[in-house]
Amino acid sequence: xxxxxxxxxxxxxxxxxxxxxxxxxxxxxxxxxxxxxxxxxxxxxxxxxxxxxxxxxxxxxxxxxxxxxxxxxxxxxxxxxxxxxxxxxxxxxxxxxxxxxxxxxxxxxxxxxxxxxxxxxxxxxxxxxxxxxxxxxxxxxxxxxxxxxxxxxxxxxxxxxxxxxx
Numbered sequence: 417x418x419x420x421x422x423x424x425x426x427x428x429x430x431x432x433x434x435x436x437x438x439x440x441x442x443x444x445x446x447x448x449x450x451x452x453x454x455x456x457x458x459x460x461x462x463x464x465x466x467x468x469x470x471x472x473x474x475x476x477x478x479x480x481x482x483x484x485x486x487x488x489x490x491x492x493x494x495x496x497x498x499x500x501x502x503x504x505x506x507x508x509x510x511x512x513x514x515x516x517x518x519x520x521x522x523x524x525x526x527x528x529x530x531x532x533x534x535x536x537x538x539x540x541x542x543x544x545x546x547x548x549x550x551x552x553x554x555x556x557x558x559x560x561x562x563x564x565x566x567x568x569x570x571x572x573x574x575x576x577x578x579x580x581x582x
Contacts, residue, residue, distance in 0.1 A: 472488075476516055487520070492527055495536065519563055
C-alpha cells in the first residue's frame with residue numbers, strides 16, 4: 417500500500433519527508449530511512465520518474481528552440497557523502513540525460529573521501545557550505561571548459577572586469 421501511495425501522491429511524499437525529518441532531528445531515526453522512499457520515486461513506472469523525463473524533454477525542446485546546449489548538474493545528498501546510497505540513482509539520471517542529448521555532470525565523485533561534516537552548514541542544516549560550493553564551482557567550471565560550453569579566456573576576462581569594477 418505504501419508503495420502505491422508514494423507512486424501516486426506528492427502530498428504523501430511531502431508529509432513522509434517532514435515526518436522522517438522530525439524523527440531524525442529528535443534522534444529517533446537515522447537519516448538513511450529516507451533513501452528507500454526516494455529511490456522508489458525513480459522507478460520506471462513511478463509518476464515522478466515520468467515527470468522527470470517530461471521535464472528533460474521540455475528542457476531539450478526549449479534548448480533547441482533557443483539554439484543553446486543544456487547541461488544538467490547532479491548534486492549528492494550532503495548529509496552522508498561517504499556512504500551515498502543514491503549512486504545508482506545518480507547513474508540513472510546521468511545516463512538518461514545524456515541519452516536525451518544533454519550534457520550531464522554528477523558531482524558525487526568530487527566529494528568522495530570527504531566527511532559530510534566538512535561539507536555541510538551544520539548537523540541541522542545539511543545544505544552545502546562554502547567549501548562544498550567552491551568544490552562544485554571548480555568542477556562545474558572544468559566540465560564546461562572541457563566540453564567547450566564556455567571559453568576559458570571569456571571567464572578570465574569576466575573575472576578581470578569584476579575586479580576592475582567594470
